[in-house]
Amino acid sequence: MDALAGLLEGPRARGAFMIRACFDPPWAVRVEDRAPLTVMLMVRGDAWIVPESGERVRLRAGDLAIARGPDPYTCADDPATPPQALILPGGECHYPDGRPLNGSMDLGVRTWGDRADGATVLLIGTYLVRGEIGGRLLDALPPLLSLTSELWDCPLTPLITAEVTRDEPGQEVVLDRLLDLLVIAALRAWFARPQAEPPAWYRALGDPVVGRVLRLIQDDPAHPWTVAELAAKAGVSRAALARRFTRLVGEPPMAYLTAWRLALAADRLRDTDDTLGAIARQVGYGSAFALSTAFKRVYGVSPQEHRARPGQA
Template sequence: MRRAACVYADAMDALAGLLEGPRARGAFMIRACFDPPWSLRIEDRAPLTIMLVVRGDACVVPDGGEAVRLRAGDLAIARGPDPYLCADDPGTAPQAVILPGGECTYPDGRSLKGRWDLGVRSWGDRLDGSTVLLIGTYMMQGEIGGRLLDALPPLLSLTSEVWECPLTPILAEEMVRDEPGQEVVLDRLLDLLMIAALRAWFSRPEAEAPAWYRALADPVVGRVLRLVQDDPAHPWTVADLAAKAGVSRAALARRFSELVGEPPMTYLTGWRLALAADRLRDSDDTLESIARQVGYGSAFALSSAFKRRYGVSPQEHRSRAA
């Protein structure tokens, strides 16, 4: 019983680590109101978008994927950057295209600016349309942790039969307010809605959690994962980790690679760089300080590894997040 409780607690700690990622900053928020037939082609390349059906129904169709039907109370989360269709029916031809930055055009490229405006953060045919969706979009990659994005499918949905969120009426009310600080209020509500939805998703049997998350239940690999996650700055070696886990180096390397999908040191490097990316985004700490916090001997060593992993320097990453 104690062992089961420990495994459950470890899984919950790992889930908390995933869910602490969403931090919206000036997210794109809108209430979409339509009468059939309607169809939107989404090409905004946003890392994550949440769609909550308040009234009526809708279909979300990823390119090359199967349509997901949503009804009132249902929710879908689309992971970018691949495009998808949001419509009353998969066969309805797109009437508008949503581009990066929230720019809207007709399918022929003409601007839609102002054409479908219905008031504060409201858009579409008419306010009392038969279909109403609340849509929130994280505009930049830095607002969502990379480890969380990697853990999600391109499109997931939750029906009202398996989840109920008390935030829906609050978000619907706050969406159309135009008061000082309203953008910050909506950002935090979007974060809470996203966290509630993802927590419900990860509790579902169809959710495909990442390999390292599932591996936490293993008595050997789970212990090693917790060691490196809890103390990334420690100068770990495979021998150190194997000794802590009570197995040989070869046994640990083989078991870790089988369950996690990569060697222990490769995982440790990825974990350290993910932490560095988050701290560059969320703090004013110097690169030297962050390097020490995540286990690199110098700012130069961190910068070199960071650029190999993400294709940009730490300074460029921080500037983009800002």
């Protein structure tokens, strides 16, 4: 598995929130849903994304923005336009004074706003729980990123535009997979930019010593690795590996190995019906008890609680 594939394999939408938002200026929507990741693809017109802190982003037709939660932000035709609606967790929509909108802006299947043929059309896809997005990927992203149509040409726009308003059997699964594909395509383009700032471990994969150690860990997490064995495989001393790995990755080799094993365990708990003992063996723990103890120490919940409520860990 190459480094980028390892980073992007995480998106797994399940019943994600997708909508076609249509507005006529002036318009503004305040988003406080605390969703871990939201994708906004501009189809027609233009808009501003204004975060609580940091630089605001202007979107034109063909541009895309990704907002990483849980911080709120505002989408508007102009940064000065006051919000007309408030989006809360669970997809609840209120007026700014707290009164519920009660469906007054519904325009049909997954369509919302002023009028279906509004001057501004924005496709929005939201992952509702953190468990649907790999933690390493979320940690690698800024709170708000954007791609202009000059940097990438999204071939998925016509397909998503057509599918988002359909109401057919299996439609949620179709939209979930399209959202995953859109996120992966967008982030691949974003990480490929000359000025991109990928996470430290991603950059470290280019190092002849640390890169080899990272690949050993990622390819065989169940192996009982020690610093001495990893150093021998990389052709350096234990002390040299520890210094170099910590400097480039930001944490010691064994700390990275533990985090990698637990991240894999969290994914397997969410995506499979394997027993805790089986998962423990797959990721390098000697027993279900050892995995459970380490998992609870890092994630704050037991593996069983994570499996039952994947968004909580």
